[in-house]
Every structure is written in C-alpha cells, then in structure tokens.
Amino acid sequence: xxxxxxxxxxxxxxxxxxxxxxxxxxxxxxxxxxxxxxxxxxxxxxxxxxxxxxxxxxxxxxxxxxxxxxxxxxxxxxxxxxxxxxxxxxxxxxxxxxxxxxxxxxxxxxxxxxxxxxxxxxxxxxxxxxxxxxxxxxxxxxxxxxxxxxxxxxxxxxxxxxxxxxxxxxxxxxxxxxxxxxxxxxxxxxxxx
Numbered sequence: 001x002x003x004x005x006x007x008x009x010x011x012x013x014x015x016x017x018x019x020x021x022x023x024x025x026x027x028x029x030x031x032x033x034x035x036x037x038x039x040x041x042x043x044x045x046x047x048x049x050x051x052x053x054x055x056x057x058x059x060x061x062x063x064x065x066x067x068x069x070x071x072x073x074x075x076x077x078x079x080x081x082x083x084x085x086x087x088x089x090x091x092x093x094x095x096x097x098x099x100x101x102x103x104x105x106x107x108x109x110x111x112x113x114x115x116x117x118x119x120x121x122x123x124x125x126x127x128x129x130x131x132x133x134x135x136x137x138x139x140x141x142x143x144x145x146x147x148x149x150x151x152x153x154x155x156x157x158x159x160x161x162x163x164x165x166x167x168x169x170x171x172x173x174x175x176x177x178x179x180x181x182x183x184x185x186x187x188x189x190x191x192x193x
Contacts, residue, residue, distance in 0.1 A: 073128035144192030
C-alpha cells in the first residue's frame with residue numbers, strides 16, 4: 001500500500017528512503033546511467049521497497065536534488081543557533097558549496113530526468129536556498145558584521161561560480177577561495193567593521 005501525501009513515514013520506511021537517497025547520490029554522481037537495481041542492492045532494500053519510494057529514475061533524481069537542497073537550506077537555522085551570524089553565514093556557504101559540487105556530479109542525471117520525453121518534470125526551484133540565504137544575511141546585517149542591503153538574490157548571483165567548478169581535485173580549494181572572497185566583500189562597509 002502506498003503512502004498518501006502528507007502522511008509521515010514509519011521510522012523504518014524513512015530510514016530506507018534516506019539510505020536509498022544517500023546511495024543514489026553517490027552512484028548517480030559517478031554515472032548517470034547506474035542501474036536502479038544496483039542502487040537498491042547497495043542501499044540494502046528490495047526492489048518493491050525501492051519502487052514504492054521512487055517509481056522511476058526521474059523521480060529518484062529529482063528527489064535527491066530536492067532532498068539535498070532542503071538539507072542545506074534547513075541547516076541555516078541550526079548554524080545561526082550555534083554560531084555568530086557571520087560565522088553561520090560562512091559555514092552555510094561551505095554547505096552550499098558541497099551541494100553545488102554534488103549537483104555538478106549529478107548534472108547528467110538531472111538533465112536526463114528533466115528532459116525525458118513526456119516527463120513534464122522540471123528541476124525544483126531554489127526558493128528554500130534563497131530563503132535560507134536571506135535569513136542568514138539579515139541576521140549578519142543586524143549584527144553589523146556584513147554590509148547592509150545585500151539581497152539574497154544578489155548573494156546567490158555572487159556565488160554562482162560554485163556551480164561552474166570542475167570536478168577535478170582542486171575544486172574544494174577553489175570553492176574556499178571564492179567563498180572567502182565573497183565573505184570579505186560582504187564584510188566591507190559593515191557597521192561593526
């Protein structure tokens with residue numbers, strides 16, 4: 001029996017779903033054409049469990065993207081509770097970089113999922129990331145640790161280079177340099193600086 005929308009999954013079903021997503025992220029990043037049966041086996045679930053959660057490759061790929069994006073977005077609140085606003089913003093930028101690099105590895109699978117004939121599927125919007133960025137920016141602005149008036153949209157445009165980083169071993173170092181540069185720019189003209 002399939003789960004109706006809005007009904008919470010049992011804890012074991014939720015663990016299965018999360019395991020499938022974690023394995024699929026790794027496997028599909030390696031190869032967009034990884035057989036779904038291999039993903040199910042590596043996740044330790046049967047075919048029935050797999051297809052109850054994800055009826056096809058497109059549904060799986062889009063859910064990986066959505067799931068990863070929401071995890072990054074939701075981490076903003078936790079970071080703000082544990083760190084100063086500017087530190088929370090910078091750490092969140094690192095999490096966003098990790099998401100961008102994982103998405104780069106999934107690009108082929110995502111492209112196939114959204115362009116499959118008759119799929120009618122579109123890549124999920126980035127509203128959760130925009131809202132998280134705005135939350136962090138407003139907190140850092142209120143604390144006087146970044147310049148006033150930076151919009152979430154401008155911030156995301158400023159770090160858009162994350163999505164252009166190659167897959168070579170140097171990308172983590174490039175991401176750190178890019179994000180440090182953006183953070184230095186945000187601090188320039190800050191009330192507290």
